[in-house]
Amino acid sequence: MKTLWFGAVAAAALVAAAAPATASDFRPLHMLSVAPAAEAAGGDVSKAQRMGEWGFDASGMKTNVRPGADFFDYANGTYVDALVIPSDRSRYGTFDALNELSVNRMRAVLEESAADAAATGDEALIGTFYRSFMDKAAVDAKGAAPLAADLAQIRAADTKDDLARLMGDTMKGFGGSIFSAYVYDDAKNPERYTVYLGQAGLGMPDRDYYLKENFAEQKAKYEAYVAQLLTLAGWPEPAANAKAIVEMETRIAEASWTRAERRDDDKTYNPYTIAELKAFAPGFPWEAFIEGADLTAAERVIASENTAFPKIAQVFAETPVEVQKAWAAYTLTDQAAPYLAEPFVQAHYEFREKTLSGQPEQKPRWKRGVALVDNSAGEALGKLYVARYFPPESKAKMEALVADIKTAMKGRIERLTWMGEDTKAKALEKLSKFTVKIGYPEEWRDYSGLEVSADDLYGNVERASAFEWAYRVGRLDEPVDDKEWGMTPPTVNAYYSPTKNQIVFPAAILQPPFFDPDADPAINYGGIGGVIGHEITHGFDDQGRKSDGDGKLTDWWTAEDAEKFMAQAAKLGAQYSAIEPLPGHNINGELTMGENIADLGGLLLGLDAYHLSLDGEPAPVIDGFTGDQRVFLGWAQVWRGKYREDALRRQLVTDPHSPPHYRVNVPTTNIDAWYDAFEVTPQDQMFVAPEDRVRIW
Known part of the structure; x- marks a missing residue:
């Protein structure tokens, strides 16, 4: 089955999932994944867990490591050392655990829908689809x-x-x-x-x-x-x-x-x-x-x-x-x-998940069924998911945070010393035209033309794929639908679309540790603020910068400014390319360029926005941590996690995102405020001389 992602061409997402390769490469939107969540359908799926008392899990730190020696290890080392990757996963961490919560929530919706004989409309559709997958005996009986x-x-x-x-x-x-x-x-x-x-x-x-x-x-x-x-x-x-x-x-x-x-x-x-x-x-x-x-x-x-x-x-x-x-x-x-029947399922798992990603066990059938329905009729499922699990007040608070980050970006552009006034004016114009989507679509997809049967899993999947393809092809002569979403609401991720000049944040990511309305603001600015900043910066990364405020691929830069930008981008790429997470496997600084620029910009914008939020007042100190320290810790907490070796090897070859450890350590070494916040000196392993630090946005 081909998942025909809306953002297949040029959208930049916060993270990528290790999706199985197929003979046709659709370059999908990259999906992601955060602290332990309930595994059973009957577990507590009402809300994500608070991280510590004020939004940060200080018990996961390794305080005997100097921040300037390995900031990721300092912020997350005890948590990561104790973390055991579940046997049905090839990686695990902050994103993945929050994804588990979302999967459990979707399961609760699907199992209720599947059990409701009187269900109609979207509820009947997703319930029947899920039931067709979960009837293993019927699927096995059909063989090939x-x-x-x-x-x-x-x-x-x-x-x-x-x-x-x-x-x-x-x-x-x-x-x-x-x-x-x-x-x-x-x-x-x-x-x-x-x-x-x-x-x-x-x-x-x-x-x-x-x-x-x-x-x-x-x-x-x-x-x-x-x-x-x-x-x-x-x-x-x-x-x-x-x-x-x-x-x-x-x-x-x-x-x-x-x-x-x-x-x-x-x-x-x-x-x-x-x-x-x-x-x-x-x-x-x-x-x-x-x-x-x-x-x-x-x-x-x-x-x-x-x-x-x-x-x-x-x-x-x-x-x-x-x-x-x-x-x-x-x-x-x-x-x-x-x-298909179990011999096909097992063969597929043994190569696709075990051999290529080192995953020791197959995911439980119910998890695979949830993923199938989310991929095939995601907005039908998402509509019910949002009604149950997404509080409306989260949307308003996110809108305020986005406004703060945009203000911070405006200030950064205005203060740039390397960019000329003509290019700067066009950059500000592009920023002013950014649009944002939060939580869920204003208009939901109509799936009334999709036929599903409780005893025809293979046919259901084929018909869902054909239904999606016909929907895409049928719009060739129509204007672009700017209201359309490229991710479903239960997705733990975010993305930027260059052609729409738009940033999008599905409901499932707007939870701890990314976003907690009751947490210390500095943690939120480092977490979801950094994520918002990451997506905004994608509009100005090495590829996003090529589209203007109306989403058109066109060169709006002076040659001199473009040359200065690319010189700094190359400098950042060299920093990443020098890193060898596995013997013989370095990070590809060219492949990861856009995401690396977005990480650096996102963290800077989160820090700036936090400073703006203080309105000139001094930042409070909490448990001995200053405001700036908490912003950096909030960013580091987002990237907690570890990979199996085969999965990491695969990521280094295929993923435009750098491994989590370096999404923390490299951006921080290029930010002057990090050195001041944690008293990092030339004697520390992570120290980068001021003249060698990358300064783009």
Whole structure:
């Protein structure tokens, strides 16, 4: 199943989840995850736990570590040392525990809906969907039978045109394609929707898994996994076909852009008519693909990684039809496996979660069922979630905090010494046009056209995917809906949309430790204030800065100011690239550039906004901590957590966010006030000389 994220093209989120890779890469919005929450459906899911007496859990500190030696360890070390990652997780920490709370809340809503025989509308929809997943006995009894019709279509494909048409059709359901397609705001005409095409075709998380020797073990296990799924699907010659499939994907990996290259909004905006695309990448039957995806109404497309297209098309042209059909059968089975009988589920877990992320145990079935409904009919579930769990007063308090952070950003822009007046005026204009969404949508999605059945899980998932795709494609000739949300209310995350110049904060993140209306204000400014600042700064990071206040991708900078900005950005990238969290695996400073800039800006803005809130009065001291110290501690508390080694290795290759430890330590070393607050000296390991500190926003 393809989750067609609203923000698939260019939205920047606070964190990313380790979602399984599929043959089509939709570049989704990155999802996140905070202190222990109730696991049982009958547990207390009414509210998140307060962190300590005033919003900070001082018992989690490691006070025998100097702040300037390792600030993350100083703020969180005792908590992290004692933290045991749950067996059904590949990582755990602040975000993840708050996510557990949200998942438990959704479970309570779903189980009540599923048990209510008189339910109607959205409640009936989500209850029936959940019930179809939870009926394991019925799913197991069907074995591989749900695949039969889709596999028959693949067997009947005799030509390359047939295969390309099937690839287009997979945009509506299960299966793989060597090119992805999605409908989103046009970056250079953000009031209209357009079709984006992208490189795809890889079943492992990234091209590095195919091309680098330190992933040789995972590549070998992947080939065995492909053969295993082909065997379960009843496809002939599984071992030989698996070998050919991995060879084909390796060639695609060699042709593909790196993730760092794919971040460049200028280089990924490449419009073509279908005729131009056929001439540019002639090895692929584009018209058949477009027809299969129901995109014939599109007058043009944006080819994101355009120079990779001819090479990937050539791989398609040179790969025998029978290998392509085996690949189609494998990708279909891989995506459908979580919704089939237990042998498919177990095989999928063993490779996708255990091998790639080191997760020792499969998540309980109910958790997987909750995730499915949230991904498939998220606003139907979110509407009931908000009514039960989101207090209206939280929205008003958040609006006030956002206003404070915007004021702080305005002051920072006005005080910049490296930026000229012309660019500064346009930056201030962009900031003035920022819009914000908090909690939940003003208008909820209508799911009345989605049919679900309690005894047809496979069909429910396919129909949900087709329903979503039709919704996106059906808007190609319509103006962009600025009221639409790219995350569901129960999501523990936040994001910035460049085309809408908009920051969004779902209901589930507006809880401790991010936001606690009864906590010390300094902690809130370091927590949710830093998050708000992070998202605002995304509008001015190395890519967000390329869009203007109306969301249009255009260059509004003077050449001199752009050069100064990029010099500081490169300096920050070098700081991160020098860090080696695992032997042989450094942080990729280019891939993580936007998030690193946003972290630095977010923390600075949270600190500034706290100072503004004092209105000239001295900050109180609480338990011996000054106001500035508490802001920094509030930021550090947000990033508590630890990863399994395989999950961390995967993050370093695929995730545009740096590991949590360094989201605390690197930004702080570039902020003068941190040195003053904690009396950090040149003798401390984290000390960075003033002239070497990065100063952007």
